[in-house]
Amino acid sequence: MQTKRGCPHNCCYCVYTVVEGKQVRINAPAEVVAEMRQLYDRGVRNFWFTDAQFIPARKFIPDAIALLREILKAGMKDIHWAAYIRADNLTPELCDLMVQTGMNYFEIGITSGSQELVRKMRMGYNLRTVLQNCRDLKAAGFNALVSVNYSFNVIDERPDTIAQTIAYHRELERIFGANNVEPAIFFIGLQPHTHLEEYALERGILRPGYNPMSLMPWTAKKLLWNPEPMGSVFGEVCLAAWRLNPNDFGRTVMALLEERFGCAPLEEALSAPLEERPLVRR
Numbered sequence: 001m002q003t004k005r006g007c008p009h010n011c012c013y014c015v016y017t018v019v020e021g022k023q024v025r026i027n028a029p030a031e032v033v034a035e036m037r038q039l040y041d042r043g044v045r046n047f048w049f050t051d052a053q054f055i056p057a058r059k060f061i062p063d064a065i066a067l068l069r070e071i072l073k074a075g076m077k078d079i080h081w082a083a084y085i086r087a088d089n090l091t092p093e094l095c096d097l098m099v100q101t102g103m104n105y106f107e108i109g110i111t112s113g114s115q116e117l118v119r120k121m122r123m124g125y126n127l128r129t130v131l132q133n134c135r136d137l138k139a140a141g142f143n144a145l146v147s148v149n150y151s152f153n154v155i156d157e158r159p160d161t162i163a164q165t166i167a168y169h170r171e172l173e174r175i176f177g178a179n180n181v182e183p184a185i186f187f188i189g190l191q192p193h194t195h196l197e198e199y200a201l202e203r204g205i206l207r208p209g210y211n212p213m214s215l216m217p218w219t220a221k222k223l224l225w226n227p228e229p230m231g232s233v234f235g236e237v238c239l240a241a242w243r244l245n246p247n248d249f250g251r252t253v254m255a256l257l258e259e260r261f262g263c264a265p266l267e268e269a270l271s272a273p274l275e276e277r278p279l280v281r282r
């Protein structure tokens with residue numbers, strides 16, 4: 001189900017804002033629920049809200065609340081639902097409604113547990129707020145699975161930022177329980193019209209006029225973003241994790257990274273230096 005289109009954020013690698021635009025358009029709650037009802041009446045009980053972000057910004061919290069109330073009003077009490085959730089945009093009331101309406105899985109795309117890197121990637125997340133909101137969600141009774149999306153080595157990754165991400169992830173595990181937090185490890189696919197593409201062109205990693213659809217190994221290798229100097233390290237760690245435990249790849253990657261780079265104090269992960277270099281000079 002899609003309840004809205006568009007995302008106002010600026011994450012450096014993301015193409016949603018190009019495909020759907022930055023202007024968020026909301027589908028009326030009554031229409032969404034009418035569509036859900038058609039499926040419900042045919043036996044569907046599990047829904048995935050495919051929105052780029054279910055709550056794209058704090059100003060859309062009332063829209064999310066209106067939709068969840070409409071679901072309750074419709075009496076669909078035995079459903080489960082899941083979505084991409086920007087966990088910086090929650091309130092205790094919204095957390096309660098999420099649990100009451102049957103949210104049993106969500107994905108947080110913070111990409112890194114280092115506030116410094118989150119800023120450099122222009123993700124717009126305050127990692128401290130995300131943690132607080134996750135505690136609120138847990139307090140509201142959420143006791144199911146959370147997938148946390150990490151893409152290491154997007155920009156300026158270093159041993160100390162890896163140790164910060166480990167610290168952040170361990171804190172999420174403390175909040176939800178280690179078995180309920182699944183680290184999903186991605187390599188970013190470099191997409192046209194993104195800030196990351198500009199960054200790669202500016203540094204000569206890609207050449208102007210490159211073909212974004214190319215399957216030639218020397219181009220495709222650059223488009224699956226994992227640049228040096230940290231690229232080989234991540235290649236090795238991911239390969240080792242795959243060999244050791246392909247059925248629990250994410251947790252194995254995190255364990256191997258912790259073994260190699262350690263776990264920083266949480267406060268270090270949550271603090272970012274005020275001075276930062278822009279991702280792309282304009």
Ligand code: SF4
Pocket residue numbers: 007008009010011014015016017052053086109123
């Ligand atoms: S919040 Fe998600 S959908 Fe929006 S720009 Fe960032 S990565 Fe893309």
